Amino acid sequence: MNTTPSPSASVSASAPYNFLFSSCPASRALSLTATATLFPSHSSPPSSVSLTTSFSFLQNPNFITGNSLFHSMQRFCSGSSMSRNKAMVESLQRYGVIRSNKVAEVMESIDRALFVPNGAGAYIDSPMSIGYNATISAPHMHAMCLQLLEKNLQPGMHALDIGSGTGYLTACFGMMVRPEGRAVGVEHIPELVSSSIENIQKSAAAQLLKDGSLSVHAADGRKGWPEFAPYDAIHVGAAAPEIPQALIDQLKPGGRMVIPVGNMFQDLKVVDKKSDGSISVHTETSVRYVPLTSREAQLRGY
DSSP states (O other): OOSOOOSSEEEEOSSOOOOOOOOOOTTSOOEEEESSOOOOTTSOOOTTOOOEEEEEOOOOTTGGGSSOSSOOOTTOOSSOHHHHHHHHHHHHHHTTSOOOHHHHHHHHHSOGGGGSGGGTTTTSSSOEEEETTEEEOOHHHHHHHHHHHGGGOOTTOEEEEESOTTSHHHHHHHHHHOTTSEEEEEESOHHHHHHHHHHHHTSTTHHHHHHTSEEEEESOGGGOOGGGOSEEEEEEOSBBSSOOHHHHHTEEEEEEEEEEEESSSEEEEEEEEOTTSOEEEEEEEEEOOOBOOOHHHHHHTO
8 A cells, every 4th residue: 555545445355364453543543344354554455355344544644754554563562572572573473464483483582672762662563763864664564574585584695684774674684594694784874883783782683793694884775785795685675766786786596685666656576586697576565665865865854
């Protein structure tokens, strides 16, 4: 879904489709009648789905800066940080967002609160500002990207995270490719690079950073990071007007890249490089990300 739905809408379709409504702020009026559950909220239902749903709500203030429209898991507000992180992951599993035990294991091991400023609202399924006109994606988007890249995040593989922000997904990549692999984060805001290194040092991925199999660099992500190319997996956390050729060049044959593409209307593209070097691209879903641009344009507010 790439535009905010109208105040009332209905969807008709033919198979179960997961849709997560954990809680809704009082400021957002919402009513829901459904014969099945739906997910993900940020995408248009596939044609194979059949159900009847009606809902009404006010515009989500997070929509223009992130990639989640309905999800919030604010009920995870008691207990230790790690128990709330585990509850967040279990909820994403329950609603069919996380289908892999490995993705669940890694997301449970990396506490999201360490990567959100002051830890505030870390377990709410919504994008959050991290300063410098940047955001950390909603947990369900991190889970989706990890699912899409899982086969290319096996031990010993190389993974590149462009627009690594506070370092959360880079840390997850490191935990998946393990010490025998290589996880690289590239972020063009030096202050975010410094804070992401501090965040990772507090996390379960700290030893990977110390050993050198995980690293974060201050650079223009549109140019990738040639030093450790080619990459089995590339994730881009901001929307490019078109897929950067440098990233295609640094993708290994057999590798996969996940990247949001577009301006006002954006799609999450999955790019697969075949063994002969040819490229196939398909659209996974509609999304809304901040733009992939220069550091100067980002600091100006694009």
